[in-house]
Amino acid sequence: MSHLTFVPFCTFVDTVFWAGLNRRKLDEWRLDETPRDLSGMISLYDSMGDMCRLSLSHESFEPRLPGAYHGRLMLLNTLESFKRLDRKALLVDETAKVWENINIIIGIAFRPSATPKISGRRNVIPLENDKLMRYFDKTRAYAFLVDRLGESLPLSNLVNISDPADIKVVFADPSPVPGCPGWPLRNLLAAVAYLKRSWRWCSFISLRGGHGLSEFKISWDGLEESEPPAVVGWERNREGKLLPQFVDMRQQFDPKKLMEQSVELNLSLIKWRLVPEMQLDRFTSLKVLIFGAGTLRK
Numbered sequence: 001m002s003h004l005t006f007v008p009f010c011t012f013v014d015t016v017f018w019a020g021l022n023r024r025k026l027d028e029w030r031l032d033e034t035p036r037d038l039s040g041m042i043s044l045y046d047s048m049g050d051m052c053r054l055s056l057s058h059e060s061f062e063p064r065l066p067g068a069y070h071g072r073l074m075l076l077n078t079l080e081s082f083k084r085l086d087r088k089a090l091l092v093d094e095t096a097k098v099w100e101n102i103n104i105i106i107g108i109a110f111r112p113s114a115t116p117k118i119s120g121r122r123n124v125i126p127l128e129n130d131k132l133m134r135y136f137d138k139t140r141a142y143a144f145l146v147d148r149l150g151e152s153l154p155l156s157n158l159v160n161i162s163d164p165a166d167i168k169v170v171f172a173d174p175s176p177v178p179g180c181p182g183w184p185l186r187n188l189l190a191a192v193a194y195l196k197r198s199w200r201w202c203s204f205i206s207l208r209g210g211h212g213l214s215e216f217k218i219s220w221d222g223l224e225e226s227e228p229p230a231v232v233g234w235e236r237n238r239e240g241k242l243l244p245q246f247v248d249m250r251q252q253f254d255p256k257k258l259m260e261q262s263v264e265l266n267l268s269l270i271k272w273r274l275v276p277e278m279q280l281d282r283f284t285s286l287k288v289l290i291f292g293a294g295t296l297r298k
Contacts, residue, residue, distance in 0.1 A: 004181070004216070004218060006180070006181060006182065006186045006234070007050065007051065007052050007175040007176075007177050007180050007182045008051060008052065008101075008183050008235070009051065009052045009053075009054045009174075009182075009183050009185060009235060010049075010051030010052065010053055010054070010235065011040075011054050011055075011056065011235060012053050012054065012055045012056070013055075013056045013140060013247070014055065014056060014057040014058070015024070015252060016057055016058040017056045017057050017058060017060060018060055018247075018249060018252055018253075019058075019252065020058050020060075021061075021073075021075070022253060024061065025075060028056055029075070031077055033074070033075065033076055033077060033081075035072040035073060035074045036061075036072065036073045036075070037064070037070065037071075037072060037073075038056070038060050038061070038070070038072060038073040039059070039060045039061075039062065039064070039065035039068035039070055039071075040054040040055060040056050040058075040060060040068060040069045040071065041054070041055045041057070041060075041065075041067075041068055041069070042054055042055070042069065042172065042174040042206050043055070043174060044172055044173065044174060044207065044209035045208075045209045045210050045211075045243060046174065046176040047176050047203050048176055048269050049176050050176070050177055051176075052174040052175050052176075052182040052183055052184075053174060054069065054174075055226060066140055067140035068100065068207075069142075072094070074090075074221065078235045082209070082244070087234065092233065092282070098187065113205060131150065131152075132146065132152065132207055132210060132213065133207065135152040136207060141154070141169060142172040142184065143155045143169060143170065143171045143172070143184075143188055144169075144170050145157055145158060145161075145167045145168070145169060145170065146167065146170055146205065147166060147167055148166060148167075153167075154172070155169075158192070158195060158196070159195070161196075164196070164199050164201055164202045166262055167203075168202075168203040168204065168205050168215065169188065169192060169202060169203070169204045169205070170204075170205040171184055171185055171188050171204060171205070171206065171207060171208055172184065172207050172208040173185070173207055173208050175206070175208070179214070181204070181206050181214075181216060182206075185204060185206075185216075188204070189202075189204070189220070190216060194250075200219055200220065200221075201217060201219040201220070202218060203215055203216070203217045203218075204216045204217075204218060239292050255279065267280055268280065
């Protein structure tokens with residue numbers, strides 16, 4: 001048996017997201033630093049890269065966007081406040097809320113503990129995905145069950161299953177890496193291990209659009225009540241370090257930059273439509289440009 005590797009998330013932020021954030025901060029939130037609900041979308045059709053893409057767009061501000069990953073946005077007013085933020089404590093607090101959601105949805109109460117260690121997995125088995133993809137498209141459920149007869153069931157039915165051989169857990173997998181499931185399986189695996197304390201293995205089906213399906217039979221060690229919580233999840237920066245990422249927004253919001261882009265676009269339109277031989281570099285390097293028309297008279 002070999003150890004299982006999870007493909008981490010990488011956030012893709014659309015320009016329209018920054019525009020929406022800027023408007024809400026100036027016109028609505030102002031100095032209020034209260035965390036806001038936020039939604040992100042994943043794609044099951046990515047085939048390039050080595051990260052799971054989580055996209056933020058103008059729709060991300062819609063409350064409880066259907067078929068989305070739901071989280072929170074914490075927008076601080078100053079760089080000093082950001083530097084003082086205890087990121088480790090924040091991650092622990094948010095993880096506790098995830099466990100609380102699991103308890104409420106499933107109806108079982110237990111003390112959160114560390115993610116179970118994975119002892120290995122078996123070979124990946126190709127499967128047909130049309131039926132499961134139709135169920136996903138209909139319900140937008142990022143995790144659900146499949147029984148021995150191939151029927152799809154809500155994940156909440158897991159509490160009624162006593163034998164792991166009776167079901168397989170299907171999860172929407174945004175990973176573009178063959179043979180490596182995406183980060184969502186990490187949390188799902190932990191939830192199954194905690195909810196089904198007597199189980200030592202379970203089969204998980206990776207649902208990817210256009211790539212067929214893969215089945216992972218994953219086993220794990222037993223859990224101990226005394227295990228301390230252990231959480232991870234901060235996204236690494238472009239250098240692969242666990243440090244904040246900086247985004248230069250001058251191209252989107254600096255009035256001077258916006259004016260320069262507008263002038264450049266207008267000159268290009270004149271060249272394309274009216275004067276193809278115009279040398280734009282001669283005009284863009286000028287400090288003053290005077291246009292005139294008409295007839296001079298004595």
